[in-house]
Amino acid sequence: MKFATFFVFIIAALHGEILETAHFKDLSQHASSSTLIVLDIDDTLLVPTQTLGTDVWFLYQLDKNSSAPDPLDKTLAQWEAIRHLTEMKIVEEGSDKIVSELQSKSIRVMGLTTQGIALATRTVKQLLSHNIDLSKTAPNKEDHYFLNGHGVLYRNGILFTGGSPKGPALAKLLDRLGYRPEKIVFINDKKSHLLDVAKTMETIGIPFTGLRYSYSDARVASFRPEIAEIQFHHSNFSKILTDEEAIALLESHESP
Ligand SMILES: [Mg+2]
Numbered sequence: 001m002k003f004a005t006f007f008v009f010i011i012a013a014l015h016g017e018i019l020e021t022a023h024f025k026d027l028s029q030h031a032s033s034s035t036l037i038v039l040d041i042d043d044t045l046l047v048p049t050q051t052l053g054t055d056v057w058f059l060y061q062l063d064k065n066s067s068a069p070d071p072l073d074k075t076l077a078q079w080e081a082i083r084h085l086t087e088m089k090i091v092e093e094g095s096d097k098i099v100s101e102l103q104s105k106s107i108r109v110m111g112l113t114t115q116g117i118a119l120a121t122r123t124v125k126q127l128l129s130h131n132i133d134l135s136k137t138a139p140n141k142e143d144h145y146f147l148n149g150h151g152v153l154y155r156n157g158i159l160f161t162g163g164s165p166k167g168p169a170l171a172k173l174l175d176r177l178g179y180r181p182e183k184i185v186f187i188n189d190k191k192s193h194l195l196d197v198a199k200t201m202e203t204i205g206i207p208f209t210g211l212r213y214s215y216s217d218a219r220v221a222s223f224r225p226e227i228a229e230i231q232f233h234h235s236n237f238s239k240i241l242t243d244e245e246a247i248a249l250l251e252s253h254e255s256p
Pocket of ligand 1: 044
C-alpha cells in the first residue's frame with residue numbers, strides 16, 4: 001500500500017466514509033427508516049439565480065474585504081443583504097421530489113447550514129417556494145435556540161449555525177432533543193463541512209456517511225468576478241441584474 005493510499009484509508013477509518021456524489025438522487029440509496037438524512041442548503045438544494053450572492057462569490061468578496069476591520073463580518077452583512085433580495089433556484093432539477101419521496105417514506109430529513117439566524121425565515125420561504133418543506137419529517141417541530149460559539153437556531157427542520165462549525169452544532173441539537181439516530185447521512189458540496197460533521201459523529205459514536213455533492217463544481221469553477229462586480233455596483237433594492245444583463249453591460253463597457 002502506497003503511503004498516500006494508506007493515509008486516505010486512515011482518514012476514512014477515522015471519519016466514517018465520504019463518497020463523491022454527482023447527483024442528488026443518489027442520496028436515496030443511503031436512506032433507511034433508522035437514518036437521519038441531513039441536507040446542506042447552499043449549492044446543494046438552492047443557489048441564487050445570478051452569480052452575485054453565491055458561495056463562490058462570498059469567498060471572492062471575503063478576500064476583497066481583507067483590509068476591512070472585520071472582513072468576515074462585513075462580507076456576511078453584504079451576503080445577507082443580497083440573500084434577502086435575490087431569487088433562488090433549485091441546484092439540480094428534481095431534488096425537491098427526492099426530498100418529498102424520502103419524507104413520504106417517513107424517513108427523518110433535516111437541513112444544516114452555516115447561514116445566520118437573520119436569514120432563517122427568508123430561507124424557509126425560499127425552500128417552500130420550491131416545494132421543499134424540511135419540517136415534515138424533521139426530528140422536532142419546535143424552535144430551538146442555543147449557543148455554539150455563535151447563536152444557533154433550529155427552525156422548520158433546519159439548523160442555522162451562524163457561521164459556527166456544523167458538527168458540534170448538530171451534536172448539541174441531537175443532545176437537546178434526546179434523539180440518537182442509528183446513522184447519519186449528510187450531503188454537502190463542501191468536503192470541509194463533511195469532515196467536520198464526520199469527526200463529531202466519530203466522537204459521539206454515531207455511524208456516518210458523507211456525500212460530497214459535485215453537481216455545482218462546474219458552475220463554481222467558471223465563476224467570473226467581473227460579472228459579480230457589475231451586479232454588485234449596478235443592482236438596486238428592487239432588482240439584481242441577471243448574469244445575461246451583467247454580461248451585456250460588461251461588453252458595452254468594453255466595446256470601443
Ligand atoms: Mg453548500
